[in-house]
Amino acid sequence: MTVVRYIPTDPFAPRLTDAPGERYVLAIDIGGTGMRVAVVDRGGWSLARARIPTQPQWGLIDATARLEALMREVMFEVGEVEIGAIGISTAGPVDPTTGIYRHPPNLPGWHGLSMIPALAASFGLPVVLGHDATLAALAETRFGTHRGARDLVYLTLSTGIGAGIVAGGRPVTGSTGGAGEAGHLIVQPGGPSCGAGCRGCLEGVASGSAIARAASEAPAGGLETSLTADADAAAVFAAAEVGDAVAREIVGAAIEGIATGLAGLLALLDPEAIVVGGGLVAGLDSWWDALLDRTREIALPRYGDGVPVERTTLGDDASLLGASLIAFEAVGG
Ligand SMILES: [Zn+2]
Numbered sequence: 001m002t003v004v005r006y007i008p009t010d011p012f013a014p015r016l017t018d019a020p021g022e023r024y025v026l027a028i029d030i031g032g033t034g035m036r037v038a039v040v041d042r043g044g045w046s047l048a049r050a051r052i053p054t055q056p057q058w059g060l061i062d063a064t065a066r067l068e069a070l071m072r073e074v075m076f077e078v079g080e081v082e083i084g085a086i087g088i089s090t091a092g093p094v095d096p097t098t099g100i101y102r103h104p105p106n107l108p109g110w111h112g113l114s115m116i117p118a119l120a121a122s123f124g125l126p127v128v129l130g131h132d133a134t135l136a137a138l139a140e141t142r143f144g145t146h147r148g149a150r151d152l153v154y155l156t157l158s159t160g161i162g163a164g165i166v167a168g169g170r171p172v173t174g175s176t177g178g179a180g181e182a183g184h185l186i187v188q189p190g191g192p193s194c195g196a197g198c199r200g201c202l203e204g205v206a207s208g209s210a211i212a213r214a215a216s217e218a219p220a221g222g223l224e225t226s227l228t229a230d231a232d233a234a235a236v237f238a239a240a241e242v243g244d245a246v247a248r249e250i251v252g253a254a255i256e257g258i259a260t261g262l263a264g265l266l267a268l269l270d271p272e273a274i275v276v277g278g279g280l281v282a283g284l285d286s287w288w289d290a291l292l293d294r295t296r297e298i299a300l301p302r303y304g305d306g307v308p309v310e311r312t313t314l315g316d317d318a319s320l321l322g323a324s325l326i327a328f329e330a331v332g333g
Pocket of ligand 1: 183184185193195196197198203204288
């Protein structure tokens with residue numbers, strides 16, 4: 001188990017954690033691939049953390065039991081510290097109040113179920129839950145480059161695409177917890193479909209799975225390419241990097257879709273920043289300036305001097321940190 005500490009944005013800021021009797025929370029992040037647990041303080045510093053595979057196909061009850069065992073292991077590791085609450089960040093769709101999932105594509109079989117009651121009973125602690133992208137946006141306003149921002153969007157570019165929105169200092173959840181589905185904004189009418197079936201949405205055009213699908217169809221076009229039918233998004237980015245024309249075309253189409261989506265989000269929400277995270281960001285590195293240029297071209301004229309679009313500085317931990325924030329909020333900040 002590793003102890004990970006974050007460098008505060010302002011190293012001279014008073015550390016609440018120096019106060020005696022400081023409380024901690026258990027922060028949990030649940031994705032389609034892995035479940036993570038960390039004991040986190042108010043400053044976003046983690047005393048201990050651990051990760052196990054989610055294995056969603058074994059069902060929510062099984063996942064809850066394995067998660068509970070991991071939580072106890074991590075608590076044992078840190079010894080005698082006071083844990084105030086449990087905060088959960090999860091892939092959705094999910095009702096943030098009840099924790100009940102609604103046909104979550106990456107957690108198949110979890111529909112209609114919640115792990116909140118079992119965890120609350122087992123630990124005797126308040127359990128609060130939020131959508132991972134929403135909590136990542138919240139964490140960016142507290143720990144990221146835009147600390148203190150009241151209007152911010154977190155866009156995650158990964159196997160799927162989603163967004164978390166903070167507006168006027170509050171997370172935007174929508175009437176049923178479904179806000180932030182930026183992946184289904186139409187960016188190329190009539191274009192490729194996402195898994196949900198909308199044609200030409202951002203996820204259908206530019207997600208990791210969309211890029212991999214485009215690569216699998218590419219050799220049929222007759223152009224010479226080093227791409228194989230089973231190439232994933234990382235392989236497409238790598239091939240484009242060394243000049244593969246087909247890969248460059250796929251990456252170009254993804255950039256066009258992402259720029260269109262970003263321009264729409266800027267127009268709709270006027271955020272201080274759109275912070276971009278997720279597994280595709282590393283692959284986009286070489287095209288980052290091109291993406292910003294194209295976004296500026298598409299966006300409203302007032303963005304002519306540049307668009308407030310940045311890559312996250314919180315790595316994979318943004319949603320985990322967001323889970324700690326709602327947990328502290330549950331026990332009175
Ligand atoms: Zn869609």
